[in-house]
C-alpha cells in the first residue's frame with residue numbers, strides 16, 4: 001500500500017466549502033491586499049499564540065528578514081543560529097546584511113544546544129564596552145536566532161537567560177512550529193520577535209506563500225507594519241527603506257479557516273507520532289524522535305534517525321512509502337557559505353544528524369493503517385525481508 005509523505009487533498013476535503021465561501025467573498029469585495037481578513041488573522045493569531053501582536057508578511061523568509069530590520073541589525077553584525085535548519089534561516093541573516101554564526105545542536109530534539117551556545121560566547125567571543133564581539137573576526141554579535149525545528153521548541157529558558165546575560169536579542173524561527181509549546185506557553189512568545197511561515201506544506205499552511213511575525217512589543221509591531229510597506233506610515237512618505245511584503249487577503253481568508261482547526265490537527269499529528277513510536281520501538285536500526293515532557297512537540301515533521309539511511313530511503317521509495325531528508329547538507333557546509341570559513345567537523349552533532357535523519361509521512365489525516373504500513377516496511381528493510 002503506498003503511503004504519501006504528505007497529502008494536502010485530504011485536509012482540503014474537510015474545509016472545502018468554508019474555503020470556497022471565504023475566497024468568493026474576497027473576490028466579491030475585490031480588496032486583495034491589507035484588508036479585513038489580514039487584520040482579523042493578525043488578531044486571531046495573536047490570541048492563539050498568546051502574543052500581544054502579530055504582523056502578516058509575504059513569507060517565512062521575509063518574516064525573518066523584516067524582523068532583523070525591525071531589530072536594527074546593521075551591516076556586518078553577527079547573529080548566532082543553527083546550521084541544521086532550512087536554508088532561509090541563515091539566508092535571511094545574510095540578506096539583512098548580517099553574518100550568521102552557527103552553534104551545534106543537541107542530538108535529541110535537533111535544536112540549538114544552549115550548552116554549545118554558552119560555550120561559543122565564552123570561548124570564541126569577548127564582552128567589551130560595545131557588547132559582545134567575535135574574537136577571531138571582530139564581528140559584533142547582536143542576536144540569537146533559535147529554530148524550533150520539526151515542531152519542537154528549543155530550550156527557551158536557557159536561551160533567554162544567555163541572551164539577557166550578553167545583551168543579545170532573540171528572534172525565534174518558529175516557521176515549523178505553529179502551536180507548539182514550551183512549559184505550557186506557545187513558541188513565538190519568548191523572543192523579542194518570532195517568525196512563522198504559511199508555506200502550503202506547513203502545519204498551518206496557506207494557498208501560496210505567506211508569513212507572520214509575532215511580538216510582545218507594540219513598537220516593534222508598528223515598525224514591522226511600516227517596513228512591510230516600503231518603510232512608509234503615511235502613503236508616499238518614506239522615512240526608511242522597507243520592502244513590499246504583505247500577506248494577501250486570499251491567503252489570510254484561507255488561514256483564518258485553518259487556524260480554527262489547528263489545535264485539533266496538531267493533536268492528531270501527536271497521536272500519529274505516538275503510534276509510530278510504539279511501532280518503531282520494535283525495530284533495531286532506527287531511533288524515533290522524542291522530546292522532554294516540558295516540550296510539546298507538534299510533529300510538523302516526524303524525523304527518525306536511521307542506520308544506512310540512504311539505503312532505507314531507496315527501499316521505502318521502491319515500496320511507495322514517502323520519506324524526505326530534512327536536511328542533507330547543513331548550512332555551514334553549503335557552497336554559498338564557504339566564505340564563512342567553517343570546515344567539516346566543526347559541528348559534529350549537526351553533521352551526524354544530516355547523515356542520519358529521515359522524515360516519515362506525517363499529517364493530521366494520516367491513517368493508522370498507513371502508519372503501520374510505513375513502520376512495517378521499515379521493519380522489513382532491517383530484518384532483510386526485501
Ligand SMILES: Cc1ncc(COP(=O)(O)O)c(C=O)c1O
Nearest residue numbers: 059060061086088089175197199
Ligand atoms: C525553519 C524554517 N525557516 C524559514 C522558513 C522559510 O519560510 P518560507 O518558505 O515561508 O519563506 C522555513 C520554511 O520553508 C523553515 O522551515
